[in-house]
Amino acid sequence: MKWMVGIVLALVAMALAGAGLIVMVVVDSDASAAENADGGGGLQGVPEEFRPWILKADAACAEPEMTPALLASQLWAESKFKTTREEATSYAGAQGPAQFMPGTWATWGTDADGNGRNSPWDIADAVTAQGRMMCSLLRQAKSSGYGGDPRALALAGYNAGWGAVERYRGVPPQSFAGGETYGYVQSILAELKRFEGPGILQVSGSGAGVDALRRAAARAGTPYSWGGGTPAGPSTGFCDGTNGYLGGRCSASVTAGFDCSSLVQYAYWPSIRLPRVAAAQYGATSDRPVSRDNLQPGDLLFWSKAGSGSIYHVAIYAGDGKVLHAPRTGRVVEVQPIADAMPAGDYFGATRP
Known part of the structure; x- marks a missing residue:
């Protein structure tokens, strides 16, 4: 029998000065098979x-x-x-x-x-x-x-x-x-x-950002579904002629999951009622920008091809230079380094809801 060996490759602890909280990120040997958070889902x-x-x-x-x-x-x-x-x-x-x-x-x-x-x-x-x-x-x-x-x-x-x-x-x-x-x-x-194994992300502390990260992390492993996901949880999505397809078939219409922005909306709901799509989420939080050097768990990171009107992806900062996000069709909600999440040249900025 082929058993899983060496699940945890690294455990990094980072104390956030002045915030009184600790975020620990566990990197799995297979990032596409992310586990749930906070001890119950590993x-x-x-x-x-x-x-x-x-x-x-x-x-x-x-x-x-x-x-x-x-x-x-x-x-x-x-x-x-x-x-x-x-x-x-x-x-x-x-x-x-x-x-x-x-x-x-x-x-x-x-x-x-x-x-x-x-x-x-x-x-x-x-x-x-x-x-x-x-x-x-x-x-x-x-x-x-x-x-x-x-x-x-x-x-x-x-x-x-x-x-x-x-x-x-x-x-x-x-x-x-x-x-x-x-x-x-x-x-x-x-x-x-x-x-039972360790979850991919263990979050301690409190506050809007930390609570949102914890809520989203509990959905790690949930499939990506274009147009899917609501403030209540995963749901099936749809295909628009370009997005939502896998292997030539409309995967989104039969897959209960989240896309990038619905995961963010779910994470912050109902304490902060963010809009549904990534560009609108940036617009709703752009008056609270955060530099790359001052990111805190729960901050939102955005990627764009050409300005705020062309934002195509949003992720939640998870600490230690990593994000929790729903990347694309065929993947699941997972943790990745910021540099690997999306093309580095498309990084647009970060905000704090």
Whole structure:
């Protein structure tokens, strides 16, 4: 099994003089597979080919009980990350790394990676379906009124069907199905720590900028979607004839995520109600410019081809010369050095909302 090795390449701490806060940035070995922030969303110990899809499946679910580690631990329990028909077909006929029965796959399966196949054997399709089903079960668990951990209820529903949870008004006991469901739930929750890793960005302190950075960092790993994203969270976008396409197909219309400016709007909402697009965000904050030498976490950085009317990208300063942003179609919300975020010659300036 191919395990993730050396997730963290560097940990940089920077104390901001006079601000009483510390920002720490963790740089991942794969910047395109960014992790969530503040301790609950990190991921480690998974095969590289599973990693981006676990992060995307987690990011697509608004339920706080969902984490990448929960999905990873569940995949380990289901198949040990195996993907071949010989190794990942159960005695009952469940298929693929997420172990879907054909009838259940018909409900939850989609062609998540756009390769023309909708298959429980495809890692992208399987993990995306797993995430969608678990997200739905978490919502059902929390609205059920049953006691206990919503994660345990959702896992039991995944394994035995929600009808079994309703029958026992909770996780079925050890006497049910030879203890299979009970053991399944206990094993997954016990293995969570094994898959929990440090988040890509840990933010301490308070204030409008720091709070906005923290809110945006909690969405790291969310896919880019041109025109997508609202103050309430990720949403599907649209294609305009030029933007939003991936591999010749309109990715934005089927991808729930953020573009650069909707991420910024989401980060500051509702304490500061910024406009929707990058140029307007610059216009709304340009009376508070910030030099490159005086950047603080939460400041907004802008890039343009020709003046303020042609601003095409905005990012949030994350400390230590790095930004948190949604770069472009095919990427995710991630941390990058300022110099690598966009062409250096297009850097236009920074403001403080």
